[in-house]
Amino acid sequence: MTNNSPLPCDVLIIGGGPAGSTAAITLARQGLDVVIIEKEQHPRFHIGESLLACNIPILKELGVLDDVAAIGVYKPGAEFVTDTGEGRMSFPFRYAIDAQADHAFQVRRAEFDEILFRHAAKAGATTLEKTRVTKVSFTSTATLLIEARTETGEMRLFAPRFLLDASGRDTLMLRQHGQKYSDLRNNKAAIFSHFRNVPRAEGEGMEGYISVHLVQGGWFWMIPLPDDVMSVGFVGDHESFKHHGGSLDALFWKHVQASPSVQARMAKAEALAPLSTTGNYSYKGDKAWGERYFIIGDAFGFLDPVFSSGVMLAMKGALRGAHVASQWLLSPQWGRKAARKAERQTRQEMQLISWLVYRINDPLLRYFFIRPKNKPLRMRDAIIALLAGNFAPSWRVMIPFRAFTVIFGLAKRFKHS
Template identity: 60%
Template sequence: NGSDTSPRACDVLVIGGGPAGSTAATLLARQGVSVIMLEKDPHPRFHIGESLLPCNMALLRDLGVLDKVRDIGVFKPGAEFVSDRGEGRLAFPFRHAISPRDTHAYQVRRSEFDEILFRNAQAHGVETLEGLRVTEARFAPRQPTHVVAQDEAGQTHTFTPRFVLDASGRDGFLARRFHTRHADKNNSTAAIFAHFRNVVRREADMEGYISIHLVDDGWFWMIPLRDNIMSVGFVGDKNAFSGQTGPKTDLFWKKVAESPSVAERLAPAEQLGELTTTGNYSYCADKTWGEGYYMIGDAFAFLDPVFSSGVLLAMKSAYRGARVAQAWLRNPAEGRKVARHEEQCTRAEMRRVAWLIYGINDPVQRELFLNPRNVLRMRDAIISLLAGDFVGRLRVQVPLLAFRAVLQTMRWKWAS
């Protein structure tokens, strides 16, 4: 073990080279900012979260990688929700959305997708260092920031950036360090997942749809990938996991057995590799920023992935992080102002989709969600939300308000 002697200076240091880090790094480098991005796991590396949303397309186009993503992806024209409990089954084709401009997305192996974004950042002039894990960051007023990272040989490397973007994903490097991360009590869940070959796929005009199978205390995703591979996972709430003795992975097959629509599709399938679990995974940090840093993507907050919103939220928050960093480099007072504003926007955007996610296991909401009437374009507004439009345009938000009013009335009737 050893240490290098000369700290490296740069304008912005990005911790983590997932979608959030690579996006922010590319945007900054495009503006002539000197950026170093550190990634602990060399690309390509496995990551869960393979289904993108139509609103991702504009961002990928802007970054110049849309063609490459199309080449590795499975065309996704919509999302399908299925319930075996008599609540129904409904396809939500993105072409019926009120917005956005793009009416499809792609489903991708994240090892390939994340590498495309990472190499794109490199091509834009970002200095990327793989196999370097950030282990320490010291921020002090009127003193240079020190970030320390360790390589795979145990050698330490020190950096003195003018600003830090934390894009370390669920590791949440700064939020954990500052003890600002809190579990989301509305949505405390865990996931169990694996890749399978030969799962029964949807055909004809449903080809490429993501399927969400709603079961008791949770839901399954089925995401079609290339080469006849299907990503399949179960996400359960607290009830699903309570009383579970033995490995959590046993619950996967128990839940498959309880859901005829899932069991039927998995019957001819071959499992590839072990089932993996991710526990207690919804959380949010108290704040996105502090003196000299801003958190983006999962490093700040994570919402249950039932609507495949994670990569989009991460990339959008990267655009915000890049704006904050640029303002900070001009002048920290301006940086603080922009950081406050961007934090509010991120929180508002998450709230716009969180209410629907929190209710996903509520029988009343399921009933309405799977049988929405298109009065006032309520159904089309839900499709816009599923396409990733969390912006707050009136023509989407007004019908969503109507949907929520109907939902409240139904809940009230159900309770009385």
């Protein structure tokens, strides 16, 4: 084959993040000819370091659980902290309804993503790095043609039978063949870095907990990583970031200083790298699939990371995407049916999480969220299930909570009218 004759394969995957690698491992294990293309070279930095308990069975199934445990900090749960009356509330995963595991891990994504990507190669996928997919064409002969360029500018062509887009927030297929809708009610941005000398969550057995500090104008994450490093980030309104005249450092430290609970923990913090920022969220696509392609992970939609749900949603979506691909290769009719179902499930999960994101951003509803009573509605267990990444039972059990917040919202509106 010359570099200009398209290389045929069963499934081509764009992007070697958690979604792409999960799909690649799954499909390669089925004996399919899989090519996964990553524009960067692993290990590469990525934000999003706190996993959920429901990641554990997936990691186990993929055969990488021990490798991930070796690079991670054991995470038994999540705590929410406020500067107002509610104080601190911890949610141990062991109480989650239908818990699939009683813990998760917090990882440096450079290491985590590399484990998954290399595992895809071990499973039999062809892995290409430093190669960017630039164009996806649906040719008149009803075949897919994928153009990619290596770092040195060399053009590579591929003719897969099916395509999975896992290009993350680059949203390649939505940009080239679809529509991306921003969630204007939740238009947020983040500033973050890694720090030393930030104390971990207080209390026995709490040192592995993620802390989510709900503060004026947004929220902070504090994610303990190995080597006494703490990942700290602030998420706030994109507009307020844009209109802040000063430096990124000034903006970050202004928010630290505004919250007594965050300020106390950051008093001796020493940044290990310059602060970074990311904006442009939240969004979702108009459609997750079309003839011979399916979109997975952040390439389809992205939500405020307050519940640390991104990696788990990406991996679950990837398992569904892999199923769609293998069904499509057997029969396009089965593939379409699988794609419709997979899109519906993904949308339902995203809808539940964004509904909760709105609630947790409301100072009054937040109170009920972080101080849930367990009796008689099992609301606390439901919230823990959600924080563990288990959406199905929490959805059922959350119905009373939903009903309550609707009534509460109406009462508020009535009061203000």
